Amino acid sequence: MTNTAANLQANHEWMDELKRPEIQSALTNLIRQLPEIERTFHSMDQITQFSKYIFEDTATMKAFEQRFQLSRINEESFEALITLLGKHPILLQIIELMEQITLFIKNVVADEPSMEQLKASLLELPLINQRKEAKELIAAIQERKNSMDHSISIFTIMKWIKDPNVQNYLKYIQATLDVMQQKHDE
Incomplete structure (x- = not known):
């Protein structure tokens, strides 16, 4: 029971x-x-x-x-493959950051006021003290930009990233993106 x-x-x-x-x-x-x-x-x-x-x-x-x-596949190849697979999250973050940078650069280049601001910023650089040198530099940059292929490869950007000046500008870009995202989230 x-x-x-x-x-x-x-x-x-x-x-x-x-x-x-x-x-x-x-x-x-x-x-x-x-x-x-x-x-x-x-x-x-x-x-x-x-x-x-x-x-x-x-x-x-x-x-x-x-x-x-x-x-030619051996134990070393398998270990390398496993290591590479382990790095995929980091590689994905790097590629996503590069995509954001590329998109930002394309938007700046396509935006006339941004290009004017960039030109004005170039005029304020300590290296360019005289107006004549500034005009020559801007003209040379403009000429080089017009003669370049419009596509920028990921490998070119990776080479640029090693330059300390580019790293400094990338910090400004990242800070700008962070502030813009924060403003967007608010």
Whole structure:
């Protein structure tokens, strides 16, 4: 009799759990995803069966072993691949930053007031004390810009990043982007 009472108590606790909205929502979502889960298990079963047949096929395994031995892939290559995969998040951040910088540069070049401000800033540089030198520098820059191909490769930008002057300007750009993002979020 006590066993039946314990079973009733356990069933009552389950019923109380099933009445909770988050449990009902989770069960509803799980039921909706059952066809996709079934397809996934079916696909995994097919992959497992295929792998089993491949491993049991001695001719295929011998051909694979022979090809693997002839290739230049070795333990060092696998370690390098794993190291490279580990660096993907950092590489992604660098590429995203470079995309932002490239977009910023394109927007500045396309924006006439920004180019005028850049020209005015160039005139204020300590290196350019005389007006004649400033005009010559601006004309040379303008001429070089017009003669250059309009596409800037990622490798060119990477070379630029090593220059201390460019790094200083990039700090200004990053600060500008941060302030603009902060203003946008407010």
